[in-house]
Amino acid sequence: MLGTYGSSLQVKGFLQQKQLYTFDPKAMHHILVKDGSLYEPFRVKFTHLVFGKGLLNTLGDHHRRQRKMLNPVFSIAHMRALVPVFYDVVDQLDAAISQRVKDGPSEIDLLGWMARTALELIGQSGFGYSFDSMVDDQPKHKYSIYIKNLGPSMIKLAMPLMYILPLMLKLGIPANIRIFIMNITPWKALHDVRDMVNYMYALSVEVYEEKKRALAAGDEAVVNQIGKGKDLLSVLMRDNMKADSKDRLEESEIIAQMSTFIFAAMETTSSGISRVLHLLALNPMIQQKLRQEILEARKERQGARLNYDDLVALPYLDAICRETLRLYPPAPSIARQTTQDVIVPLSKPVIGVDGSEISQILLPKATRVTVSTLNANRSSELWGPDALEWKPDRWLSPLPESISNSKISGVYSHLMTFGAGSHACIGFKFSQLEMKVVVAMLVEKFKISLPHNKEIFWQMTGIVSPVVVGGDGHAQLPLVVEAI
């Protein structure tokens, strides 16, 4: 069940169409759900076919069993152990950027580099696998290219995936026949997705089998792998071997987590880090203050690397990350569909056009609901009149009572950025650590400023992404980087 307190619901079209309610259109954005546990999550079924039985795509008992095995893998203790692996990746990024600015300030697409860094971070620390040496101007690994192309290609298949495939499943058409139909259908986009998915699956199996061999060969073999046996997959496979048979995950479930993690981790994290970098470029004084905090912490550690505890204890770095994730959540909305009729109480009544007071709404079974992360995080009733301003300092003093009393059900900092309830982001600590390690290194080593004659605009796509105004529309974040 999903707790939804503080999420604004955008259900107007459906409910009005069914003539259940007539809302005052202006009031819609202010509807806040009062308490949670009201609707089961909606899963887009076709992602199951693409990514298999991974966490994102399972429901009910299957999902609970997977979370039970996977939650401990993302514990603080494991995050602490992963920091050195993160530094291996960050050193590669440092070398790549340093090489490109060695002759003076240079304009660099930081979104591209953050995407490569996020993939490499989840690759090395998630599975002990390297996708990208981060030397070439463009990533060469097929997986890096496919993960970028998969989303746009799948959009082309949206209609058949939503209607034809479920129909085939309903009619009980077996998998081999479905595959045969897919193969003979003369549609390039369909075959592209098939080839990408097959390749990603084959690579996951390869990584899994390699890890299984190393675990069987003993600790030394695992320690010699990338990630030194601290990666999430090694931890999960070890825990899984020791688990009760009723909790143990099947091999296919473990393999499916790899694509799931990459898919869930990469674009979200690279969007979040890129937004921080853009905001630091827009606010040079804040950037300098952050640099000062990092330099002082390094001095206190006599130049040694900041470990997990040092990093999480840096107040200004923390405030910048939190405020960015509040105002600019990388995933601005979450999709759900009710699996039963539910009554959703509102945090405060809204007035219908007939003047009646509406304090709860009925969502009939199968209502599609968009939970707006963005509106919940930006509510001025909760965050105050400056809710729409980016103000890292708000996190340096106690938050207003309206926030601490709000009972927002999000897993993170009274925010809906990482979702809520049983499907809330399992990687939210991992992701904050990634942000801190990467931003701290970049700000310590480089000065980041805005490009000349280019305006950046963030598009509200599924995961928000920057483009250049008047450019060719491809996602990019060109910022000027200068070595310090």
Ligand code: HEM
């Ligand atoms: C800034 C970065 C990130 C953001 C904003 C983010 C956001 C979210 C949100 C909103 C959800 C809930 C989706 C829903 O309820 O439908 C979610 C789920 C999930 N996230 Fe993240 N995420 C981030 C990073 C990561 C990372 C780094 C990982 C893995 C290492 C990860 C793994 C997952 C998984 C596996 C789920 C599905 C959980 C489940 O269904 O039980 N995420 N994420």
